[in-house]
Amino acid sequence: MVLARRLRALLLRIWSGPRRGACAHTMAPPRFFALELPGCNLAHFAVGADASGAPTDPRVVALMVPPGRSYSLCVPVAPGADYGARVRAARLHQRLLQQLDRGPLKRCQLRRLLCYHPGGGAGTLQQGVLLHDPSDSPDTRRALLALLDSYLEAPRPCLGEFVADSPHQLWQRRWEMLDGQGWRQVEREPLGPAPEPDLHPAVPDLPSSGVFPHREAARAVLEACTAFIPEARAMLELVDRCPARAQKGKFPIIVVEGLDATGKTTVTQAASESLKAVLLRSPPACISQWRKVFDDEPTIVRRAFYSLGNYIVASEIAEESTRSPVIVDRYWHSTAAYAIATEVSGAVQHLPPAGHSVYQWPKDLLRPDLVLLLTVSPEERVRRVQGRGLERTREETELEANSMFRQKVEACYRRMESPGCQVVDASPPREEVLRTVLSLIQTSCGHPDGGDLGPAGTWD
Numbered sequence: 001m002v003l004a005r006r007l008r009a010l011l012l013r014i015w016s017g018p019r020r021g022a023c024a025h026t027m028a029p030p031r032f033f034a035l036e037l038p039g040c041n042l043a044h045f046a047v048g049a050d051a052s053g054a055p056t057d058p059r060v061v062a063l064m065v066p067p068g069r070s071y072s073l074c075v076p077v078a079p080g081a082d083y084g085a086r087v088r089a090a091r092l093h094q095r096l097l098q099q100l101d102r103g104p105l106k107r108c109q110l111r112r113l114l115c116y117h118p119g120g121g122a123g124t125l126q127q128g129v130l131l132h133d134p135s136d137s138p139d140t141r142r143a144l145l146a147l148l149d150s151y152l153e154a155p156r157p158c159l160g161e162f163v164a165d166s167p168h169q170l171w172q173r174r175w176e177m178l179d180g181q182g183w184r185q186v187e188r189e190p191l192g193p194a195p196e197p198d199l200h201p202a203v204p205d206l207p208s209s210g211v212f213p214h215r216e217a218a219r220a221v222l223e224a225c226t227a228f229i230p231e232a233r234a235m236l237e238l239v240d241r242c243p244a245r246a247q248k249g250k251f252p253i254i255v256v257e258g259l260d261a262t263g264k265t266t267v268t269q270a271a272s273e274s275l276k277a278v279l280l281r282s283p284p285a286c287i288s289q290w291r292k293v294f295d296d297e298p299t300i301v302r303r304a305f306y307s308l309g310n311y312i313v314a315s316e317i318a319e320e321s322t323r324s325p326v327i328v329d330r331y332w333h334s335t336a337a338y339a340i341a342t343e344v345s346g347a348v349q350h351l352p353p354a355g356h357s358v359y360q361w362p363k364d365l366l367r368p369d370l371v372l373l374l375t376v377s378p379e380e381r382v383r384r385v386q387g388r389g390l391e392r393t394r395e396e397t398e399l400e401a402n403s404m405f406r407q408k409v410e411a412c413y414r415r416m417e418s419p420g421c422q423v424v425d426a427s428p429p430r431e432e433v434l435r436t437v438l439s440l441i442q443t444s445c446g447h448p449d450g451g452d453l454g455p456a457g458t459w460d
Contacts, residue, residue, distance in 0.1 A: 031048055031117075032045075032117060032118060033047065033113060033116075033194070034113070034200075034201050034345065035060060035112075035130055036113070036346060040345075040404045042346040042350060043057045044193075044196050045057060047172045047191055047192075055168070056170055056193055061170065063132055064170045064191070065164045065170075067136060068134040068135065069133050069161070069162070069163075070130055070132045070133075070162045071161050071162070072113060072128060072131075072160040072162070073128055073129050073131060073157045073159055074113065074115045074126045074127070074129075074157065074158045075092050075127050075158075076157075077123065077126055077155070078123075080123050081123055083221050083224045086224075086300060087224045087301060090209075090298035090299065091297070092151075093128075096157055097110075100129065100147075104140055104143045105140065108131045108133045108134075109134070110129050112345050113128040113129050115128055116201035123205070123208065124204075124205075125202060125205045126158075128157075141161070148175070159174065160173065160174045160175070161173050161175065161185065169190070171189060171190055171191065172188065172189050173185040173186065173189075174189075199352065200346065200350045202345065203344065206340065207358070209299065210339030210340070210343050211335075211336045211358050212307045212362070213363075214362055214363065215239070215244075215307075218303075218304040218307035219308065221301060222235055222301070222305065222308065229294075231293050231294070235287060235305065235308060236308075239312060242311055242312055242314070243318070245364055245366075246315050246318035248318055248366055248367075249320075249322030250322065251321045251325045252321075252370065252441070253317055253328065254271070254277075254325070254326070254327050254371075255333070255368045256268050256271070256330075256374060256437075257330060257331070257334055257371060257374070257413060258374035258413075258426070259410070261382075262374040262426050263426040263430075263433065264374055267372075267374060267426070267433060268327050268328075270434045271434065271441070272327045275325050275327070275441070276324060277325035277326055278320040278326050279327050279328075280313055280316055280327070281313075282310055282328060282334070282335075283305075283309035284309060286312065287305075287312065303338075306335045310331060310332050311365060314365055314366040317366055325445075331368065331371075332362065333373075333413060333416050333421060336416070337409050337412035340408075340412045341405055341409045347408075351415075354415045355417070359415045359416050360417055361416075361419065368419060369444065370445055371416070371419050373413050373421035373424065374424050375410070376425075378406065422444075424436055424437060424440070
């Protein structure tokens, strides 16, 4: 890690230092890229660096040299862009991925690509894709340029094409519209090595792209969507009726989290009956009719919807906890865990480390007294999912197809803080799991007036 920091500092000094010669004023700062490879590995490289002859990651080289040809497509976002610009860029990226699944482009291999600036902070990350055509067909280039022509307004995707003088020297040539006369390739720029950053490049962007630290941040995202998503306005009207800071009553609030098919529905229903508690769910029933609309939107919009759903549930929790205990089926931890696992490419080791601020509970959201995380083995969970036959969201479907995504979600759950999750093995029979859950509730919450649970599981 120390060696990587020294290498990064050295490269940045080289790239940002004074340059001599007639072309010095034309040299742009380097662009850094994180490329997701098979096995959820990440490779980092730089374009525009003074790196002639420097060795590039051999895994990157393998995609850039003949046979075949590779292209980069990234969606530009201006540093410090407002939420409206960020939503437009996210929707453009989503549209781009859909277009790449058609015509001659469908035969190409796609890999997730992020463009970033080390130390650039929030708002400097650009989502993109590396497209590899194994046959190097001219139809691919023509289709990509036609795709660029379909974007009549800014932002337009940025297209780059990779070429190789040899396995030891790679270049990128960007395509630009010159004076409205058509697309032309500009001067080529060398590829060079880039050290792996201390944090995944998506992490600085998380508080403004999916793990919103307060209600107003999520609200600003949906406000930017009202012109093209009518349901966003209706959602905001519900949120605005909720108190700015909901306050809990004297009775305990217990949240039950877990992946699909870990037994949340069974446990929450049984526990609420045993404790004579009110059972609430997030997202709440009052917004469930809009889930399909927002599930089809990019992550920033989808997560804003679910984040605000937590604040609506919080107002329900506040009211009900004045009269009885409250059991909640999912809450903020689910929203955050899925957002982090989605936005941070690569494997579990690329997630923000334990203790990072992204795992902290929002200060303006009503906090539960206890959070239980139900877990079962992957094999048992698959068996249960197949036996249910219920409609699943896109992320729930990905849990089945992508074991690494599942591992990342589970790791995020376990790293949550203030409050953290107490893990419960939900593999045993229902009665045994319920006894464990009730015991943890008794130990952590007790009776609001200091008493114990009675024989029937209720507070005396």
